[in-house]
Every structure is written in structure tokens, then in C-alpha cells.
Amino acid sequence: QSALTQPPSASGSPGQSVAISCTGTSSDIGGYKYVSWYQQHPGKAPKLMIYEVSERPSGVPDRFSGSKSGNTASLTVSGLQAEDEADYYCSSYAGSNFVLFGGGTKLTVL
Amino acid sequence: EVQLVESGGGLVKPGASLRLSCAASGFTVNDAWMSWVRQVPGKGLEWVGLIRRKTSGGTPEYAASVKGRFTISRDVSQNTLYLQMSSLKNEDTGVYYCATDRGWLTFDCWGQGTLVTVSS
Numbered sequence: 001q002s003a004l005t006q007p008p009s010a011s012g013s014p015g016q017s018v019a020i021s022c023t024g025t026s027s028d029i030g031g032y033k034y035v036s037w038y039q040q041h042p043g044k045a046p047k048l049m050i051y052e053v054s055e056r057p058s059g060v061p062d063r064f065s066g067s068k069s070g071n072t073a074s075l076t077v078s079g080l081q082a083e084d085e086a087d088y089y090c091s092s093y094a095g096s097n098f099v100l101f102g103g104g105t106k107l108t109v110l
Numbered sequence: 111e112v113q114l115v116e117s118g119g120g121l122v123k124p125g126a127s128l129r130l131s132c133a134a135s136g137f138t139v140n141d142a143w144m145s146w147v148r149q150v151p152g153k154g155l156e157w158v159g160l161i162r163r164k165t166s167g168g169t170p171e172y173a174a175s176v177k178g179r180f181t182i183s184r185d186v187s188q189n190t191l192y193l194q195m196s197s198l199k200n201e202d203t204g205v206y207y208c209a210t211d212r213g214w215l216t217f218d219c220w221g222q223g224t225l226v227t228v229s230s
Contacts, residue, residue: 003154034214038155045207045220046147046155057218089155091215097171099215101155 004028004090004102011108017078020105022090023071028100030071034093037066037075040104041086049088050075077107085109112136112219114208119224126198126228132191132208132221139184139191140164143211146182146193148204149223156204160211161191176202198228 005023012018022029022037029035035053038046048057050066053073063078073092077084090102118130130146143166146158159172161182170182181194191208205225209217 032214034216036216038217045222046217047220048216048218051212051216051218052214091155093214093216097160097215098173099157101157103154 002100004092004100006088006090006102006105008103009106009108011110012077012080013110014080014082016080017076018080018107019074019076020088020090020107022073022075022092022102024073024092024100025071028071028092028094029068029073031095032093033068035066035068035073036091037064037073038089038091039084039086040089046089080109082109112210114210114219114221116206116208116221116224119206119226121227121229122198123230124199124228127194127196128198128226130193130195130206130208130224130226132193134189134191137210138186139189140168140186143213144182144184144191145209145211145215145217146180146191147207147209147217147220148202148226149207150204151225153204157215158193158206160215195226198226200228202226203228 037050040046053068054066113135145160161170205223207223210219212218
């Protein structure tokens with residue numbers, strides 16, 4: 001199974017909104033509601049930001065939201081802040097106790 | 111507070127073996143689904159394998175790229191998860207993270223990672 005497809009980079013100015021896409025297939029994103037998004041700052045471990053397509057763990061700002069349509073999931077960051085600059089990875093359950101990750105998107109706050 | 115601390119990484123030659131540890135606190139490793147995830151420096155994430163909580167059978171599953179070479183286990187007395195790696199290849203190089211699974215391979219708590227370098 002191939003990795004999920006994410007754009008390598010995205011950017012926005014403080015206060016703006018930016019969306020990051022994650023494209024898979026009907027065997028992963030399209031077939032399950034178990035899509036997650038992780039934020040990773042340089043030299044740090046990933047942090048869960050969104051799970052089950054659109055749910056936020058406790059402590060994650062509501063500026064972060066998730067959605068899915070067909071085989072593509074999206075993470076939207078609204079009201080961009082400097083600390084949102086990081087790498088973002090999507091993941092999807094792909095059946096048979098297997099998970100796929102995306103290649104990652106580097107978000108730059110201009 | 112849930113905390114995970116990995117250790118055991120280092121530089122090894124191709125074909126060698128290495129055991130990584132993941133010391134847990136704030137919960138019991140027997141009661142959690144847990145996974146190992148690796149990351150080639152500067153690259154993306156790759157799931158390595160999981161171990162089910164004891165009440166779900168306690169059995170492991172592995173990614174195809176490591177099946178037959180890697181083994182996940184745990185020691186309840188030490189509250190520690192392990193990743194035994196053998197027949198290591200250059201492409202196994204990366205930072206290895208242990209993580210707790212809130213369900214359906216969604217990872218809600220991660221350790222800081224330990225670097226494994228496989229090189230001659």
C-alpha cells in the first residue's frame with residue numbers, strides 16, 4: 001500500500017486560514033472514519049491534533065478542524081499563529097490492523 | 111500523567127540486532143494497545159507494529175517491511191514495551207517512537223524517540 005498523498009508545503013499569513021489535503025483511496029480514507037492529523041515541530045515527537053476525521057483531543061485549539069470527502073481528508077487551521085508553523089501528517093486506518101501515513105506537509109507562517 | 115520514554119538506540123552494522131525499550135508511566139502497559147512508529151530523519155512516518163492489550167489477546171501485528179525480523183513484547187513488572195530488531199538493514203535507520211493507541215491505530219501519546227542508525 002502506498003503512503004497517503006499530501007502537498008509538501010503550505011503557507012499563510014498570521015490570522016489567515018490554510019487547508020492541507022490528504023488523498024488516499026477507497027481502501028483507506030474512503031473506507032473508514034479513522035483519519036487522524038499530527039503536528040510535529042522540529043526535533044519533537046508528533047502530537048495528535050485531530051482524530052476520527054474531525055474530533056479534537058482535549059487541549060487542542062478549536063482553530064484546528066478536520067473534514068473528509070470521498071478519498072480526500074483535509075485539515076484546516078484558522079487564525080494562523082506563529083506557533084502553528086510545523087510539519088503536519090495525516091494518517092488513515094487501512095484495515096487488517098494497518099495504518100498509512102501521509103508524506104507530511106510543512107506549514108509556514110509568513 | 112501518561113509518559114513514555116524510549117531508549118536503546120544506537121549505531122549498528124547491517125545484519126546486527128538491537129532491542130529498544132519504552133518505559134511507561136501513568137498507566138499499565140498490559141492495559142493499552144501500543145505501537146512502534148519510525149521516522150527516517152527528514153522524512154515521513156511509518157508504522158512498524160502493534161501489540162494488543164492483554165484483554166484483547168495481547169498479540170502483536172507487524173508491517174510487512176519488518177515482519178519476521180522485529181518482535182514486540184512487554185514486561186509488566188517493568189511496565190515497559192520492547193522492540194527486538196534483528197537482521198537490521200540500512201533502510202531500518204530512523205527515529206523509533208513508541209505510542210499509545212486510543213483505538214483504530216490513532217496515536218494519542220508519543221515518547222521522545224530513540225535514533226537507530228544502521229550503517230557499515
